[in-house]
Amino acid sequence: MKKFWAIFFWFWPVVALVLCVMAPSQGWWFPGPPGTQMGERIQGLFELILGIVTVTFIGTNFALGWVLWQAASKGDDKKAFYSHGSHSLELIWTIVPAFVLLFIALYQMDVWAEYRVQSFYPEETKQGSVAEFMARQFEWRVRYPAIGETLKDEAQPGDLYMVNELHVPAGRPVKINLRTQDVQHAFFAPQLRLKQDAVPGLIIPVWFDVPKAGNYDVTCAELCGWGHYKMKARIVVESQQAVDAYMRKLQEEQTEDGFVEEAAEEE
């Protein structure tokens, strides 16, 4: 019966591992391949840590099961090994993880820097943002500059508006200005592996570079009220020509019904 418990503690990590191995084939894994360069590197880091952690997980759980197994194999009246520990062992199992962890910490700094530190952003994004991505309860409002203009922080009369859909060109880094009109929200594009909170009062630039044309989901990842779960938008990545055409279409629609002036008034 005692051995049962050792096996018990061995058994479940095995199940867990099997589950993880099965996961990708069952769809319990990342939603598609990473859509951006950045996402690729983020996922690479994830896999690196996954490797380290899996080794640790197996090692520690094996050790736990083993000390139990070994104790279970011995008789009841067996005397316990009287020891207060071992400094050299402790030193080893402090220093080894210390190096591993320090390595992880340092190894990923550049990805973080590139994603967040403005001076590390790709050159192409420094000319300005293609759109403003404004969260509000419970939708995403997209504001493009008028064709041929650059995006200003304040709404301009010729600006073009759309809700819950952002069109950007494929194959080059683009930057958007993330804002919120009311409470805090978060821009989460799972296929792009990107996330950034939209904070009231701040204009936060987010850049991404999607090589492949397609539709990518955007959800909200910061609790923002009852409709938090339904802030669904999408990023349409397409060729530059298609984006231009889309802009022209937007402009036509908006000048026709006199919406432009209204919109300018509103801000």
Add this chain to the structure above:
Amino acid sequence: MATVSPALHGHDHADSHGHGHHEIGFIKKYVFSTDHKVIGIQFLVTTLLMLMVGGALALAVRWQLAFPWENMPFLGDIFGLFRTEGGQISPEFYTMLFTMHASVMIFLVIIPVLAGAFGNFLIPLQIGADDMAFPVLNMLSYWFMWPAIFCFGTSFFIGGATAGPAGGWTSYPILSAIMEAAPGSGDAQTWWLFGLTLVGVSSMMGSVNYMTTIINMRAPGMTLFRMPLTIWSMFITAILQAFALPVLTAAGFMLVTDRLLGTVFFVPSEIIVNNAEPTVGGGQPLLWQHLFWFYSHPAVYIMLLPAMGMVSDMLSCMCRKPVFGYKPMVYSMAAIAGLGFIVWGHHMFTSGMNPALGMTFMTSTMMIALPSAIKTFNWIGTIYDGNVKFNAVMLNCAGFVALFIVGGLSGIFMAAVPVDIYFHDTYFIVAHFHYVLFGATLFGVFAAIQFWFPKMFGRLMNDKVAKVHFVLTFAGMNGTFFPMHLLGIAGMPRRYADPYFHTYLEHLLPMNQFMTFSAILMGCAQFLLLGNFAYSILFGEKAGRNPWNANGLEWSAPSPPGHGNFDEPPVCYRGPYEYSSPEAEALGQDFILQTSPPPAGVKKADPAHH
């Protein structure tokens, strides 16, 4: 020390106390008692009840995730808890559910069960004091729980099923600061904040008391490095409480005044929420996040360290072996506490914080895994080559170690900022903290309940039932929470009333249903614990003073100890973990109480010299 029959009023030594006291009425003795043991048991029972409440809320959350927008059985129709919705969970109600689930679990279960119940019960007993330094304060710290419970309850019920605290347990402004942001949350959110403040006051009173008691009321011979790790952990926890909690209390007041008095600490200007007038302001929402996590990160260690301490004690006893590396265990707890103060920013990696801060916080967060690693390996080292007693206490402790490893390791993913960009606010986080909070802490608590039960009530709990409880809970726990890692990887955001609204998450429904069934299994298993607890108080096997043959000072007192705890003022001669030591051998046993004078002719062993 032979077994002495447990006397409820072990009071033949009344005159050794400053005041021979007379008949105390029932109320003074069991209700408004200033006796730390009674207060500890009051805390324990209260928190177990709150565990049911929090668990019921969790099951409601799980119901919605498995069967979105379907009428809930039992709670929905029968009790009519939210009959207005026809038994259906509305999105607002879902928000209330997980907010209250987290608040109840954290503020009314985990924190009070560790510090309040076990801290109170064990500190004086383990250091050889007759009570806490400030018994009245101690009593107040229990009785401040009830107004807090009342406030939380009011906040939940005040507006029916559509109005409630709407901010999650983290209550980020300005969702929580501006009434219009969450229609209906008006008074509820305010009540919630009052509840939070009251819990804070209660814990603050407790922590000053614990620190004073541990510093100044130890029995003769109980040097710092002869204190059981439980005491060390309680001490360090109290320090964390004392220095981190006031910041949350202060921030809470600021949020309350933002809501009620028009202050603008967290409200920037010209924000238009829900078509209300634009705000005046100039405050910054990020300030709340910093202040909140400045407390709440140390708080996660407040929710873990005492369990770590108790598990160390219990493992040592159940393996009949000294704790592997006593001093490193102490230092690593101190290191966790110290580092715990400088890692709070890891909850804010994607919040728009300054990227330089992000790097700093990432490095310190990684470093906090080191002391945890020491502890983990030392626990395994403690079991190694021991004479292991495979009872429910031992199993729960081993479960603690196993699950803490999982929870801790998933923390490493999130500590890496780029990876956290993806994982922040997904179910990966939810998996992480349930592994550490439920997996580690609660398993530690289950073990501790069974271990110290005889000291509390003079009877043992049933080991067989406890084992079944362990297996079911362990299985249910893994079944519920392990898949959450995978959901997180699949990109399922947390706090979603209906994740399947998004096409890329639709296929996760069956997995969620499986998790819900596991959760129900685990919930049912808790009745075994409660039943065992209640049954054993009345009918359990009688225990003597020292049913586990343990070393601690508490085991030299009667079970249950009377008022004043010890028959005579105890004197401590050695460290707490001298199982199977030569001294013990000399007495022909594998343990030696800290109070037994050294047997003649045996070299004295003290872990302090290692």
Add this chain to the structure above:
Amino acid sequence: MSHNDHGSHNEHSTHHVNYLAIFFVLCGCTAASVAFDLLSFSSQYITIVLVLSVAVAKALCVMMFFMHLKFEGNWKYVLLAPTTILALGLPAALFPDIGVSYYKNTAPQSGWSSEMDAWHAAHATKAANE
């Protein structure tokens, strides 16, 4: 509160401190702070540094003598060192996020400075006329 352990009490409170002298020092410091304000130095920073150092000096006086820390055992360091570190560290850690803003802060109220100035000017003349 507990009233025990009186035995050790007396030797603690009979240090010969000239409280009156400390008192006068504190009064002098307060006067100095007010004076620094009225003097209006060329730079605001000078005033800030001066008044804050006076405040620290006053605080030290109160703690050392009125609160008897000068005569307490080493526990005072154990208690006060971490407290001080945390008390200084918290604002320091808040600074990079709240004190400066890494991202653009929209702060719409700052866009009004010209009209505000005009009004201030008018307001001042009006006040002068009254």
Add this chain to the structure above:
Amino acid sequence: MSHSAQPTALKMGIPIPNSKLGMWLFLGTEIMFFTAFIGSYIVLRVGSDGWPTSPDDTHINVIAGGINTFVLIVSSYLVVVAHEAMSQKNFAKARTYLIGTLLLACLFLGIKSVEYYGKFAHDILPGHIPENPRQAIRKVDRELESVVRSRFSAYTDAGVIEVAEANDFKVVVTKIEEYGAGTDAKNREDLKASAIVDVELFRQYMDLHDHMVSNVSMTVPAMGPAYTEARSKLAEGEKLPVLTLAEVSDFVTKLKQNEKYGSFVAAGVFDPHPVLYGNLFASTYFLMTGFHAIHVIVGMILFILAIMQGSKLDEKWTDWVENSGLYWHFVDLVWIFLFPLLYII
């Protein structure tokens, strides 16, 4: 509780009474409590691109603050000598000193109330302060509206007019005359007279409000035909001239000088005074001084409990006096920092 009747030679721990140790630990938590407030204040202030410092904006009075600092220092001194007297077993003397401390604490709160009163009188309250001219004008509009509404509510309450009709001032005057017909002549004349005044005030208000509606926002509560008119003009693309704050300021002054309704206006409408970051200033100011004042009150309660012992004050209370003294010094310490941070810098 005097449980620890153990051989003191072997007592573990540090040689100070539990109560004092507890008090010091508690003060540690208090330090963190105020750190959160003061730290937030500092970073919020540094992080704002402006801060009101002119006494004209803030109504901060350095002299009052300085006097209060002095008051607290004297009281701290009295506490320390009270404690000394206690340990010399001179309890009557100690009591006198404590009473002195208590009186000074009252004085402190008195001066504080005067300062608070000044802030209330100028509506320097968190959430009330306009931060730019536009908001200041809007605030005048809001305040004037509530004055007008409260004047009109007299008639609606009396059943003279329906709320809906209250928006049309011609109807109002006639209705009031009709109503007055049933009552005695004096009453009727009074009502008629006041109706004319009130309607005139209402017209003044609408004058301002038209501009508001056309220039600021469409979300202002609708009132009267003038509002609808303004809206339709706006829809036609016509705009009323933008009001400047100086104009509104003059407008308010004139209204207040009017002998007929000037007094109601003065009671309900503050002089427009935009203060950049004024709300954040007021928030931090009231938060810090408010919590400090609460601590002062708690300290006073501690002293009152000792003083109430009267001649029964004996060495059992020495610890009490010492600990409340420690607490009081802490309260003083906080003020020592608040004074320069709030009043000077």
